Amino acid sequence: MTLNTTPPAQQQEQRPGREEQMSPKPEYDTQDYKAASKLQGKVALITGGDSGIGRAVAVHYAREGAQVAFVYLNEDEDAQITTNALDDIGAESLAIKGDLSEPEFCQQVVQKINEKWGKIDILVNNAGEQHPQKDITSISPSQLQQTFASNVFAMFYLTQSALKYMPEGSAIINTTSVTAYKGNPILLDYSATKGAVTAFTRSLAINLAEQNIRVNAVAPGPIWTPLIPSTFDEETVAEFGGDTPMQRPGQPAELGPAYVYLACNDSSYMTGQVLHLNGGIVVNG
Template identity: 50%
Template sequence: MDDIRRDDEAAEEVAKQHRIQAQVNRADEERGDEEAEPKAMQAGARAYPVPPFPPQHQAKPGDETLLEPAPMYDAPYWRGSGKLEGKVALITGGDSGIGRAVAVLFAREGADIAIAYLSEHEDAEETRLAVADEGGRCLLLPGDVTSEDYCRDAVAAVIEAFGALDILVNNAAFQYHASGLDDLTTEHFDTTMKTNLYGYFFMAREAVPHMEHGAAIINTGSITGIDGSEELLDYSMTKGGIHAFTRALAGNLVSKGIRVNAVAPGPVWTPLNPSERPPEEVAQFGAKTKMKRPAQPEEIAPAYVFFASPQCSSYITGEILPIIGGY
């Protein structure tokens, strides 16, 4: 009798599994087309461009004025609330991309801005005007962050112009792919190292003596510093180094009351990548993320406001925040 009961129970369990299997199979068939061509995710206050983009390529260091579509940096729905009132921020690579978006939001929150940039004068002037529209002052500092002397002079210029330095955003970067290890020349490797590591170190070393309790340093890392990228060996190395530098410097500066954190973006629509990849790859830039599109700079910039503002992140230091459109 017990054997019969067990057989009946087993048969019912098998039937139940068959029903579940059939139901899911029907759902898969009905969803077939949708799954084959998933749509890009739009979860912001406005819709953002999705691949394919016009195929395009730029000479280094890249110009935002030439990028199509134009990166979205002005965050029109972000309402300032004085989070950085009276603060002074120095942003490297602030002429375009993430740096420009950060400058705009910092100014909207009440900060005065200094922009360090290499030679993109037209982009830098556009950023200056955008900061002025927010009611902030903006100092333009063209030069090369790989130069120790430039970093010293840039910080000195900020102190002379504004009398203080409360926030340092290390954001300037050099990135260019190399398909194989043999393709990565010493000059290429050296340029990446000096821009992405020396530049961060020089700026931090010059800035810290002028920073007071409550100041903040924010470094721009990258998902490549976490996952690596087979064609960005040098860039991945530097971004991993930036993450380690962030955590080490955070511990080093705790006693001074200076917080140090990093933002680690995935693909972001800025001049950096269209000046790094061939046109056909630029056309599909960001398509492999879960959201099926790259971030726009204004989607990344709020993380910098968060780390810069003592009202938002007074108990946070040594953190790496990935913003990568979902795993």
């Protein structure tokens, strides 16, 4: 892995962030990953698949034989890199651009995938956003509504639309966060949304158990993705991940295998649970 320590100071002005502007670039694939056709014939839908964790998941799923659709907001260059990576692996793919906080768009996404492949076996709700504020009184109603719309409502809308095309034995995987368990003093609304994602995961797992659809989550700690330099100032970025026991941020590629595990039959007796990939932070949750 490239990042053995914290990253160099850097900041991006636009949100969502752009991966091509990051130094060093996040790693989404590794040469030592050994695929075993664990998702052969499966169709996966991944949100936020243009970069970061979402791209790593898309690539790992493709290596395991899945056909991959991914949704992104407006990062066309990053999305093209994901598409190229999937093409290089030989996977069928579909990139869909739009805003998941709109219920109608979520329905359109699912319809496009159904028209192309006729089913959805794996749904990865991964897209999200964050906006640091040191004072709760600085969080405007519009920011609060936008954060919940992107991180929670979109997850509901897409899951509602996708379920009608998900056969028995399918898997839903949600990206929550270490902040849902240990909190964060400047990410109050973001942490609240991730707590909602964890509760949604547990409740939906119970709700869908009789349909044999498993629902689990991954709670990343500090991971080196475009979200970081586009969210924090240079000083904060230069210290990012340094407070973990491993004293560094994680790479997206280090999370990909966890999403494979939760999507395939290796985790057939696991539902309503959360995997914590956070550099050694103990959260007891």
